[in-house]
Amino acid sequence: MKRPEAGAFAAFLITYLFFALATPGTGFVSVNGTAGWLNLAAELGIVAIPVGLLMISGEFDLSIGSTVGAASMILALGTNQYDLPIWPMVFLALAAGGLIGLANGLAVVKTKLPSFIVTLATNFIVIGATMGVSRLIANVTSSSIVASDSAKFVFAARWGQANISILWWLLVAYIGYRVLSRSVFGNWIYATGGNLDAARGAGVPVQRVKISLFIATGLAAALVGILQGVQWNSGNATYGMGFVFQAPIVVVIGGVLLTGGYGSVTGIVLGTALFGVISSGIFYTGWNTDWIQLFLGLLLAAAVLANNYVRRLALSSK
């Protein structure tokens, strides 16, 4: 019980049961209904895991939104406008994501400004640049993507109604788990976010930790852009803007402390799953959708409270 994810697990169970009971006969708990909310959670989850690790190390990344859109537009412009094969474009998109992360990381550790502001600035810079360049090259800000069969399989294969993005999510979660809980680097992440000066004193390369995590976040955001782009055959500069705040939200639901130093990958995965259940399940209820954001807000607040309560319980039970 003494684990960061205990609260998230309880909150997930309660929420899932709530929707299972509130949507009788609509197929929410069926295989296809489950594939639906997993598809939704997977894309958010891929980017939420590195964002969570970054938050454990004490930093934010709000530039993920525009990185998703930029990656999808790189695929679109390359394959549609210049008739280039998709695979080099995939690597170019990932490289762009990594570069954006590197720029964020360097800016944050060199200037010592709050990453909240630095990456918010990056978010605007990247979406502005994406739109400007797209307009210059192709006169559009969204464009079709021409994908090869191999790329379609890797990024958009479906089994029944379950997208391959769910496997990518599991893979990213596994890597995140190995790094955070089974490696020296993971200890450095906790140390950097827990007590920066002590970590530095103990010889932890805090700058390298932060820069690496910013790069990982950029790469993951680019991967989501590629997944969405290939799946919907279309790049769009505005893809991913919703993730800017959804990612930190699910990370916090998952038990990560906003102040850093505490959290787990399992918790983040559960927090993302909970968000997927809420934001898809609410439509199965058939309620008037004008109220959706109200319900979403209340359910999130309830989830975080339940989470907090269980965590305190867990930490006090010796």
Added chain:
Amino acid sequence: MKLFKSVLAAAAVTIGLGAASPAMSNDEGPILVVSGPLSWPFFAAVKKGFDDAAEIFDVDYQYIAVTDTSNMTSDYPRLLQQAISREPRMLLVGEFFPDGMDPLIKEATAAGIPVLIHNSGQTLWEGNGSIGFVGEDPYQMGYKAGQIQADAGVTTGLCFNQVPGNPTVEERCNGYVAAMKKAGKETIYQTIGTGDATNPQAMTQAIKGSLQANPQIDGIYTLNAVPAMSALRAVDEVGRKGEIMVGTADLSNEALLAIKNGDLAFAMDQQPYLQGFMSIQIAHQYLNYGLHPIGHVKTGPLVIDSSNVDETLQVNKEHAGVRGAS
């Protein structure tokens, strides 16, 4: 606030002196365009129209729009106010948010600045002193969609609004609902959280949920081409392909291909390129010769279905960005 006061003062002076001296109309001033965000392919096409006409008529103009679409209701009146305070030769305005923008347009026209409205504001231009309007009537666009679906035998139609709170877009749903009601059909109005307006996966799952909760739905009308693709995916996922008629406002290349494949019944084009092009054309002719069309210049809706989709796809290939779809 200071700018606002100076505009008011200038307006008061002009009114005081009578209409004879257009104090703020400046022969050397710029032509300013306050229009929609360029991140939307739709407004990218509007701007292409502005650009092409500006080149043909040798007109200089400046395009002003928001880059962040989360606070448009308050951002647009502010942008318009700033544009007015620059004493433009002429103002070409998309009146997206009438509550904040209409009083400002009245001030501008009272101060002698010629104003031409495009895209949104079709019911207001006569009252605020503008010289005309170029664009669609969103209510009529939705109404037409409702008529098409009702005629095709749809009994329960879902109007899916991905940007609740935008009055122009909401009018499309209102028109759709009115046409369906008039034909004695049922309608369901669905919205989605604001963070998910650009997430096709979230929109798919939302529509899928509604289709599961309301199995009687047999028609869907979306207000943009991106949610149209999400609606098609959702229909497929609930296993009712061919039973639910999906139509949309606005175009994209994917939407056109879906019409060609028979998955999407229709897309409604309000010809955004014409809205930009004709605005500049009218501005040029008004400023130089005092000429302008009388009344409402309609650019939509042009219904694109299986009968004319090939031609549209061809134009899209040869002239990227002109159709507002890519």
